[in-house]
Amino acid sequence: MDFKNYNPPALKSLIPVLENVPSDLLPWIAEKHIKYLDDRIHKIVKLTDYLANCDPVERERKEFIAFIENWTKKDNADLLDYTKEYQGRYTSIRNKVESQCETIMKNASIWNSNDTLKNFWKDFAYVNEVDSLFGMFLTSGRWYVNAMLPVVKTLIYTTLPNDLKGNERNETSYLVARRVITPRYTTVPKGYNHSCERRFANSFIPMLQYYDRKLLFLFEILSKYNYFPSMTLNDLVTDIIYNKKEYSNVLMQGIYPPFAWHEFIASQKPRKESLTFEAAKKRLEKNLDENYRQDFETALGLLDVFKEYELNYNNYNYKGKFGLVSKVFYYKTYQRIRDDKKEEFLNAILLDGFYEALEIINNNLI
Amino acid sequence: MGKEFYGISAASGKAEGTARWVLSEVDLDSFQVGEILFAKMTSPDWGNLFQKASAVVTEQGGMLCHAAIVAREEGIPAVVGIGEELAEVQNGTKVIVDGDEGIVTIAD
Numbered sequence: 084m085d086f087k088n089y090n091p092p093a094l095k096s097l098i099p100v101l102e103n104v105p106s107d108l109l110p111w112i113a114e115k116h117i118k119y120l121d122d123r124i125h126k127i128v129k130l131t132d133y134l135a136n137c138d139p140v141e142r143e144r145k146e147f148i149a150f151i152e153n154w155t156k157k158d159n160a161d162l163l164d165y166t167k168e169y170q171g172r173y174t175s176i177r178n179k180v181e182s183q184c185e186t187i188m189k190n191a192s193i194w195n196s197n198d199t200l201k202n203f204w205k206d207f208a209y210v211n212e213v214d215s216l217f218g219m220f221l222t223s224g225r226w227y228v229n230a231m232l233p234v235v236k237t238l239i240y241t242t243l244p245n246d247l248k249g250n251e252r253n254e255t256s257y258l259v260a261r262r263v264i265t266p267r268y269t270t271v272p273k274g275y276n277h278s279c280e281r282r283f284a285n286s287f288i289p290m291l292q293y294y295d296r297k298l299l300f301l302f303e304i305l306s307k308y309n310y311f312p313s314m315t316l317n318d319l320v321t322d323i324i325y326n327k328k329e330y331s332n333v334l335m336q337g338i339y340p341p342f343a344w345h346e347f348i349a350s351q352k353p354r355k356e357s358l359t360f361e362a363a364k365k366r367l368e369k370n371l372d373e374n375y376r377q378d379f380e381t382a383l384g385l386l387d388v389f390k391e392y393e394l395n396y397n398n399y400n401y402k403g404k405f406g407l408v409s410k411v412f413y414y415k416t417y418q419r420i421r422d423d424k425k426e427e428f429l430n431a432i433l434l435d436g437f438y439e440a441l442e443i444i445n446n447n448l449i
Numbered sequence: 450m451g452k453e454f455y456g457i458s459a460a461s462g463k464a465e466g467t468a469r470w471v472l473s474e475v476d477l478d479s480f481q482v483g484e485i486l487f488a489k490m491t492s493p494d495w496g497n498l499f500q501k502a503s504a505v506v507t508e509q510g511g512m513l514c515h516a517a518i519v520a521r522e523e524g525i526p527a528v529v530g531i532g533e534e535l536a537e538v539q540n541g542t543k544v545i546v547d548g549d550e551g552i553v554t555i556a557d
Contacts, residue, residue: 262457267510280551288460291517
């Protein structure tokens with residue numbers, strides 16, 4: 084079966100975007116991006132709590148959690164239906180973010196007055212806070228749910244020991260999925276059998292190893308570029324400005340290499356040979372109950388699709404277009420903010436505190 | 450053998466060594482080759498720390514978390530998502546990390 088119809092919207096080349104960003108702003112954009120990317124990791128608990136308690140998107144958050152949770156709990160869930168619905172949601176929010184990026188780059192009228200700017204920021208904060216929920220529920224296991232849970236649960240269901248039947252099989256696979264993907268908020272009942280969890284986790288590791296390489300594809304591409312030990316982030320930014328053609332392979336895939344600075348450095352060391360899909364599948368397949376072969380194959384195909392979503396989200400938001408365009412927008416807004424509030428605004432927005440930034444904007448535009 | 454801590458297997462293999470907590474970049478310099486990296490969670494800017502560590506153990510995160518991905522890439526065992534009780538393990542404690550079973554055991 085071909086699962087490509089379920090994939091996320093393909094990323095477009097960054098070359099036209101870069102042509103519309105003033106070159107002298109690019110070093111600032113890269114420096115802020117990397118600094119706050121690092122800060123974001125160190126403050127991840129605070130940021131998770133912020134998103135988990137952000138009132139303006141509470142309804143969307145609860146609805147999203149219920150959507151994934153219901154599909155994960157379902158016995159015999161139709162994963163294709165789940166993925167189709169997920170694709171619709173994901174595409175819808177991406178289209179909104181894309182439309183706002185176009186407005187930022189092309190519609191000068193948002194800068195006409197403080198009111199037009201505030202109105203745009205109000206929509207921008209809402210859309211991107213919802214988009215952050217997609218990111219949190221796709222790339223992270225720190226929260227209550229993760230979009231891959233229904234797929235992973237099916238992989239567990241189809242590979243559990245065959246003495247587990249009916250409701251017990253369904254409940255065990257649900258709990259094991261929650262434990263291995265989102266352990267922080269998963270409490271297990273008394274008598275929970277950890278051996279099923281260990282058996283699954285152990286058999287799932289090679290499959291994840293295979294997909295890790297997919298997520299780390301930038302290592303492969305960036306290793307081909309010339310890195311020297313004294314090289315700075317700014318050197319890379321400048322090199323791209325003057326040698327765009329050399330980087331076109333990466334830019335065409337929607338990636339801005341300075342946003343992948345850590346990967347660029349790490350890419351220089353040799354790596355082990357990657358596993359083939361067939362080799363990765365073997366250990367998991369050894370535990371497969373053949374009665375569930377079709378469900379197993381569908382879940383594996385959709386795991387690949389969800390890994391595409393994870394990659395797509397990271398590349399668009401953290402390594403590509405949104406990272407670039409949003410920073411142009413932040414820089415221009417920063418110029419319009421009272422001096423004593425400028426840094427506060429940057430700290431809030433570069434850590435994705437969209438509503439914190441909105442509040443500063445609403446009260447401190449010049 | 451001492452107390453056992455149960456988490457999620459995230460990267461295969463077994464390793465024995467000294468626990469060393471890294472809570473921020475300030476702790477990076479004191480980390481010695483062969484030590485076991487203990488963290489609440491790990492960060493992409495920790496550079497070559499994973500190449501120095503002989504195993505990784507985290508309080509938070511599941512099989513998809515950063516620590517799990519990098520440990521698999523580096524070929525070192527990882528047990529993740531143990532929870533807050535992991536804080537009981539002090540720097541310098543000898544531990545055994547079983548990445549296949551998802552268990553961290555105090556060795557001394």
